[in-house]
Amino acid sequence: MTNGNAAVLYRQSGAVGVIMINNPPVNTLAKQVRLSIAELISLTQSDQAIKAIVISGVGRNFCGGADIREFNTPDRQVRPMTRHLMNIVEDCEKPIVAAIHGPTLGGGLELALGCHYRIVDAGAQLGLPEVHRGVVPGAGGTQRLPRLVGFRKGLEMVTSGTPVDAATALEIGLVDKVVADVDLVEAAIAYATKLIEQRMPVRRTSDIDIDVDTVEGEVTVAGLRAALEKSARGMQAPFRCLESVANTLTMSFEDGWAREAEISEVAVASDESRSLVHAFFAERQTSKIPDIPADTTRRGIEKVAILGAGTMGGGIAMAFANAGMHVTVIESSQENLGRGLSRIEENYDATRKRGRLSDAEMADRISCIHGAVEMSAVAEADLVIEAVFEEMDVKKTVFAELDRLAKSGAILATNTSTLDVDEIAAVTKRPEDVLGLHFFSPANVMTLLEIVRAEKTSPDVIATVLDLCKKIGKTGVVVGVCDGFVGNRMLAPYFRQADFLVEEGALPQDVDRVIEEFGFRMGPFRVYDLAGLDISWAIEKRRAKTRPTEERFSPLLERICALGRHGQKTGAGWYAYEGGRKAIPDPIIETMLADRSAEMGINRRDISDEEILQRCVYSLINEGSRILEEDLAIRSSDVDVIWLHGYGFPRWRGGPMFYADTVGLSEVVATLDRFHAEWGDKWAPTALLRELAEAGSTFKEWDKTRG
Ligand SMILES: NC(=O)c1ccc[n+]([C@@H]2O[C@H](COP(=O)([O-])OP(=O)(O)OC[C@H]3O[C@@H](n4cnc5c(N)ncnc54)[C@H](O)[C@@H]3O)[C@@H](O)[C@H]2O)c1
Structure with missing residues (x-):
């Protein structure tokens, strides 16, 4: 048999047919991929030399699910549609092993659920995050996942959209084997060869009985619905996901699958889904600044100094330390510094006590934060963030001092929430290096950062700071100077x-x-x-x-x-x-x-x-x-x-x-x-x-x- 279309590659290894999805960058199930997989499955079915099949992906992941570029185009409707493809895979009479690596989310996981066996790389992530886009898994996911991992776990995964790692996937029965540091496809071929030797049958997820009875399942559904009425008030997608999974309690696979398609179509057309998709793209757009080309040279940011260890200075220092960056916090006296550093430690300790931080992680983060009481400690910094009292005179004194002490090329930022950044910049001889970085309180938690572009702020300062945002897990949005910013x-x-x-x-x-x-x-x-x-x-x-x-x-x-x-x-x-x-x-x-x-x-x-x-x-x-x-x-x-x-x-x-x-x-x-x-x-x-x-x-x- 020859290679399939370039979007899907095919080869034979012993008695195993190997289908490789090859649709960069993320191996989506575009029309050509669906058609090729379906065709290859049909050909291997009739090939006497082939006794089992492996499906895997070339590049960084197994399969990226439905192709967003096909939404609202006739290509999406071309048969087999994504949801039909999973049935074609599952109906194959020779065992199919999914060899999974990388992020395997949405339609990617639904394809894996359609396969009969699953072997997974230790670094993979598996989940059905559709609810985060306001939709419902529409290619059998709501029907197959609870059959495979149990009703309660499946219900939770579909309604929360939270993925699991490989180890958890093995624990809950989502996959059959986890491998690390080996060639995944070779491992899957070996696994498939063993299935052939042991004459293992196909194992269809849709044939598995739900593991709770109807009454027990409905109690679980009622409990989750009550919880969602509080946590997801006003939203519809989590309830649609709930309804579709709940159908597994009372409907056959075929009926539940048909109903899932109807629920999914309504969700796709909803304002909620459109809004969530808008939010997703809006976030990606913020770093594109029309007059700042993408190839603008960035300044290196290794050393960061923060002036003031109050509410904001402390939180900002933690935001950097959480990303593993070293910061020096400068206060006006030893007493204030001691107070500020203790508060940081108390904050970390509270997180540790809640079980969200290990002792070692806490020690690591604290070791990133250094204290000083001399303003001259800014001399080495590539970025200085001022977070002192909100008074223009105080800020002006501090910036005049910074102008004298900071090294040439250092970025000088103010965290002011109301004062005029142009006026602050004007006290320095380098207003092109000055901007506002308006963090929100608590600065170690809130993801928003308003990047205030003053009249003379240099484009490379903005480009540098936008990159830095990604490093410290902030969503930076560039705004202009006005009272209160945006x-x-x-x-x-x-x-x-x-x-x-x-x-x-x-x-x-x-x-x-x-x-x-x-x-x-x-x-x-x-x-x-x-x-x-x-x-x-x-x-x-x-x-x-x-x-x-x-x-x-x-x-x-x-x-x-x-x-x-x-x-x-x-x-x-x-x-x-x-x-x-x-x-x-x-x-x-x-x-x-x-x-x-x-x-x-x-x-x-x-x-x-x-x-x-x-x-x-x-x-x-x-x-x-x-x-x-x-x-x-x-x-x-x-x-x-x-x-x-x-x-x-x-x-x-x-x-x-x-x-x-x-x-x-x-x-x-x-x-x-x-x-x-x-x-x-x-x-x-x-x-x-x-x-x-x-x-x-x-x-x-x-x-x-x-x-
Ligand atoms: N608190 C908020 O919610 C919030 C949100 C966004 C922005 N901001 C802005 O952040 C800045 C700081 O606010 P805050 O709430 O952290 O105030 P804060 O009073 O808690 O902290 C200010 C700290 O700065 C120190 N300080 C004063 N002068 C100094 C100097 N010359 N050198 C070094 N340290 C000095 C003080 O000792 C104090 O610890 C203000 O400009 C404020 O408008 C505050």
Whole structure:
């Protein structure tokens, strides 16, 4: 027999036919691959010399599953479709061994499940992560996996999307053998030869009986559904996955398989899936900066210095240490340094006690963090990150000092959250080396990093920092200089609406419920209480000095703070806490709100959930579009990434700008026009929004014009 098509190679080894998927870069099941595998299986079936078959992949993995480039093209429908291919493989009358290596996810694992035996390289990862894209495994995965690994484990893997490593795969019966440091394909041929010698039969996963009875299985399903109703509130894909796996309890394989296809098609067409796919591509896009070519020379970053070992400095130091990079933390006195380093140690220790860090890992990370009290310790650093007090004069003094002490070519970053980075850069003789690196708190946990490109920041500084983000596990988004940058600037009108809503008649728990039902992890009032009302109030006081008077802020914050209610940390804020973390609506706050409304001559009214949602979320959208107009973010999808990673916007809604596209921009503009007529200029839709709405366009389309 000759080699198959180039996308699939074929050779014979003894009595074993070896089919190699050869479709770089990740061996997807594109049309030609499906056709060739099906044809080769048919040919080997009738070849008397062949007694068993091995399927494997050339290059870095076994098989990458369905081909994304074929989605929404006629090629996807060409038979055998992916789900038919798995049945052709399984129906083969000669034993087929899958030889698996690399990431074997989604359709790749479904192909392996269609094979009769599985041998796997120790470094492989196996899973069905479709739920993370808002879809359901659609090529038999929901029917075969629970038959092979047991109902409970299969249900958990499909609904969580979490992959397992090779050792776990062996333990749960997903694979038959794990090999390390050998030629995988040769090992699979030897395994297949043994099957032939022992006259082992084909072993079809679809023939296996589910290992729980219907009642027992349904109890498991009910338990998981209840848990998902809390953890995956508002989403549909996890419930669709649940339904499809649950069908194995009551349906034959054929019926469950047919139903899986129907469920999968509905999921593929859902807004949820579109949003999750948008989020995935949006994240990849952030490192592409139109005027900075990909081949821009980067500066080397080996040594990092951090000024200030407070909340942010400590967290930033941990972020670097977690990536194995050495950092020197510089404080203003031994006492402050000692306090800062102890806090870092306490943080690591808390993680260790939770079992998420071993003793050795903790020691390793701590050994990456060095302390100093002389500013001259910055002399060797390739990157200095300033995280001292948020006061312009202090920052200016520090940067003038840095200019004197840092070596030539060092990148000088400020972690300011509100101050003008251009003004800070201007005190140095090297503003091209200065930028803002706005980490989010806790900096060792939060993945977002706003990279603030100041007027004179050099392109290679931006390119270097974008690379660095990948190294320390951050999602970097380039933004321009303005008060609050992108994220916090959008947050301000959102919180202002929350304040107005409670003055007009809503209660904090109403607003929080609506926002949490929308999918945010926490509504604005619970966020206030977690962050500390004293901190919000201090920021408001400072901002009030520079903001126009019409941007009034509610005095409610001040009044609540005056009662010593600073939020969770003092046991009360917008809510009562009674010693725990559960937010309990408090009559004191209701009275305070009623008094405030009376004082303003407002007749408190019932405010619908729809109005609450639109006023909070559309204020984000309008401010986001203003930011785009002002060229402070490159793409609307960058704004989305900021909100997904920094503010808990529900990923399955894609981010505020993509959500606007989903609602329809003309509908958003019509609502904003209505709000504008009722509440004044703050609500006037931006010219960009109106222009896109009138053209029947979307932010996604607009992004394409931005390079
Ligand atoms: N806390 C947040 O959530 C957050 C989020 C993003 C950005 N930021 C910004 O990060 C910066 C630091 O904030 P923080 O919350 O960590 O403050 P913090 O008060 O916890 O820490 C500041 C630290 O800087 C030290 N310090 C002051 N002057 C110094 C100097 N000249 N040399 C060395 N150390 C000096 C202080 O001793 C203190 O330990 C601010 O610019 C703030 O706006 C804060």
